[in-house]
Amino acid sequence: MLTEERARPDRIRTRPWAWRLAVATVCFGAFMGQLDASIVTLTYQPLGTQFHAGPAAVEWVSLSYLLALIALLVPVGRFSDAHGRKLMYLYGFAVFTAASAACGLAPSLGVLVAFRVVQALGAALMQANSVALVTTSAPPGRMRTALGMQAAGQAIGLALGPTVGGALVSTLGWRWVFLVNVPIGIFALLAGQYLLPRTRQRAGGARVDVVGVLLLATATTAALLGLSVGSGLGLPVWTAAALVALALGTGWAFVRRQSASTHPLVDLRLLRSGGIAPGLVSGLCGYLVLFGPLVLVPVELGRRGESPLFAGLVLTALPLGFAVAATLAERLLPTTWDDRTRALSGSVGCVVALVLMAVLPSTAAVLPLPLGLLGFALGVFTPANNTLVMGAIPQSSAGTGGGMVNMGRGMGTALGVAAVTLALHLAPGEAGSRAAVAVLLAFALVALATTTDSKRTKASHNGN
Template identity: 35%
Template structure:
C-alpha cells in the first residue's frame, strides 16, 4: 500500500487543506496517535496480564517457580535487548513498516504461546513475542515525534503514557476474568483480535516516516555489544535468587554485562553512524528521564507482582477479585497521565517527575502497614498513590527523553525509553522476589515457632521457603487442624516480613529518584 512520507527537517507544516485527498487520513496526527495506541495497549497489557496467569500456567504445565519466572523474564529480556535496535531500524527504513511488522509478529507469537502445550514452548515463544514487541514499541513514540509539532507533542505523550499505564494496570483485571472464566491460554489469544484491528486501522492512517539523512552503514557491532550487555546484566540479576547473590556466577554475569555496556558506549563515540548516538546524553533532562523511567517500572511491575501474590495466595482472592481490588490503581493511572502531561507542559518535567516519584514512595511506605488480615481501607490508598505516581512519571519522563531528542532520532529515543522501562520491570520483579525470599528465609523458622509450631516441625518446614516466598503456606491435608492453622499463621507472617522488606527497598529507591529528578533536571534548566 502506498504511504505518505513525513518531513523530518522541522515541525510538520502540512495541513489538512494542503494534503492530497488520498493522503488526508495520513496527514492527521491524532489518527496516528489512535493507531499506535492499539499496539501499545497490546504490548503493555501482555506485560502485566501474565502475573495473573502464572499460577494457572504452573498448575497446568507442572512448572516450577523458576520456570514461571522465565515466562516473564524471557519476554522482558528479549524485549529489552531489541528495543533500541527496533527504533534504529524504524528511523532508517521506516517507522510505519517496523511498527506493522511488530504488531503482526506479536499477535502471531501470542497465539503460538497458547498452542505450545509445554512450559518450554511458552518460554520460547514469550521470547519471540518480546523480539516483535521490540520492533513495535519504540516506533510508537518515533511516529508521534515525527507528526506532532512541539506545542502538541507533550499532550500526545500524555495520552500515550495514559494508554501505557492503564493497560499495564488493567492487566490483572483482564487476566483474572480470562483465567477464571476461560483459560490461561486466552490471555495470549486475546492479542490476535487486538492485533488484527491494529493492523487494519494502522495500514490506513499511519504515515511513513524515517531519518532523511540517506543511506548509512548499519552499526552491527553496536547491536551485538548492546544486546549481549543487556542480556548479561539482566540474566545475572534474574539468576541471583537461585545462584545466590554472593556467587561468582551471579557477579560474573553482571560485571561482564557492565563491561560490555561500557565498551558499547566507548565504541558508539567512535563510529560515524552509531546505533545509539551518545550525543543524546548531553541533555541531562534526557539522562535523568532515562534513569527515572527505569525506576518507575521497577516499582510498578515489582509491586504488582508481590501484591498479586499477597491478594491471591495470602488473602485467598480469586484472580478476578484480586484484579478488582487493584482497580483504584488503574483509575488513578487514567487520571494521572493526561494530568501529568498538562503539569509537565506548564511547570516542566523537573516539577512533575519528582512529584510522581514522591507519590510512589508514599505508596510503598504505605504497604508497610499491611498485615495478613488488613482491611481494604488499608489497601486502596497505596494503590491510588502508586497509580498517580506512575502516570505522572510516565508523562514527564517521555517528554524528557523523546522531547529532548532530535526528530530524526525519535525512534532511537523511543527505543531508549522503552528499553530502560522494560529493564526496570525485569529488575523489579527479579530483585524484589530475591528480597522477599531472603527475608522469608531468615524469619520463617522464628515466625513458625512463635505461631505455635513445634521447633522440630518448624526446622523441617524451612525447606519450604520458596513456596512461602510466593505466599503459599506449606500445609497438607494430613496435618492436624491446630498445627495446620499455626503453619498458615507463621508462613503468612513470614511472607509479610518479605513484603515489608520489598516495600522499604522500593520506597527508598523512589525517594532517591525524586531527589535525582529535582536536582538533575533543575541543573539542566539552569544551564540551558
C-alpha cells in the same frame, strides 16, 4: 506494498484532527503492550502448576520477553529512522499478533519462553516507533497532549490487565491471556494502514552495531540470570557470581565499544546533552516501581488465600490511578506547572505512596489506597519525563531516541520483576513483602533524585 509505506487517504490527511487519529492508532500498540505486561504476571501460579516449575523459572516467561525487547529496541529504532517508522510499526503489529497466538498454543514452558522472544521482536518494532510516531505527528505545542494520549492507552491496558487477566486465568485458563491479543492486533494492523502518516524525515546510514547488540544482550541476560539464581532457579550458587562478573565485563565492553564506534547502538553524545541521561534513569526507575507491584500483590494476596480474580481486582487500583492521571492531569494539575514540575511532583508522589505501603497492613482492604496513589503519581510523572527526554532529541533521531526511552522502560520492567522475585525468595512471607516494598522505595528515591538534579531542555518539535 510490503516494503513501502502507504500514504493516508487525502480525506484523512488534510483534516485538522488527523494527528489525533494517528496518535489513537499508536495507542492500540501501547494498549496491547501494557495489557500483555500487566496480565502475564497473573499466569505465574497456573504455569508453575501445569509445567511443574518454580517461581524463578516461571518468571522467565516475562524476563525472556523483556531481555529481547531491551536488546532490540535501539537497533530497531535506528533501522526505522532510515526505512520508515510506519512500515516497521505495522510489521510489529503483525509479528506480535502471530506470536501471541503461538504463545497461547505452546505445549511446554520452554516453547512458551521461546515464542515470548518472538513476541518481543514484534513489540520492539512497535515500541521503538511509538514515541517517534506520536511526537512527529503532533503539531507544535501539542506534543505533551499527544504523549498524554499515548500514556492513556498504556494506562487502559494496564488497568484492564489485572482484571481481565484474573478473569481469564480463573475461567478460560492461562492460554487466553495470550490469545486475547489476536483480535486487537488484527484491528490495529488494518487501522494503521490508513491512519498513520508516512515518515517525512529519515536518517541515513542505518547500519546496526551487531557486536554492540550481542554485548548488550549478554550483559542484561547475565545480570538477570544472576538474580534468578539467587531467587532459586536451581543452578549452583557459584554461577551467580560468575554471571555477575560476566554482566559487568560485557557491560564495560559495551560502553567502550559505543564510545569508539562510528555507528553506535547507543549514541553517547545524546546522553551527554539536555539532561537526557538523567531522564532515562528516572524513566527506568519509574517503570521498575510500576511493575514491581504487579508481581508482589498477586503473590501477597495468594499467600492470604485470595483467588487470581480477586487479586486482579485489588491490583487494578494501581493502573487505574495511572489512567486517571494520564487522561485528566491537564485538568487536575495547575496550568502553570511545566513538565519538570510535573515530573518532580510525580516522583514525590511515588515516594509517599511506597512509604504508605511500607507502614500500612498488606491487606485487600488497605492495599488499593497506596496502589491508587502510586499509579496516579506515575501517571503524572511518566508523560512529563518522556516529553523532557524527547524534547531534547533531534527529530531526525526520534526513532533512536524513542528506542532509548523504551529500552530504559524495558530494563526497569525487567528489574522490577527480578528484584521483587528475589526479595520474596530471600525473605518468605510478610518479611519478603516488606523487603520488596523497601526495594521499590529505594528506586523511587533514585527517580526523585535524578529528577531534582537534572537540567532539562524544553521540548520543541515541529509536527508533520
